């Protein structure tokens with residue numbers, strides 16, 4: 001019997017995005033796999049929506065924080 005350690009387990013790379021609100025232009029850090037709806041702290045516009053995997057991001061991603 002052979003012991004084989006597989007390194008093929010997928011590891012979802014989660015990160016944070018800095019996203020600009022399309023409504024008021026303020027920026028927020030949003031988790032890439034957000035599990036809840038994220039709203040802009042300033043105007044309340046929806047900035048991210050959960051999809052079960054990677055969240056759908058609304059607005060412009062300014063940069064990625066890994």
Ligand SMILES: [Zn+2]
Nearest residue numbers: 021024040043
């Ligand atoms: Zn806003």
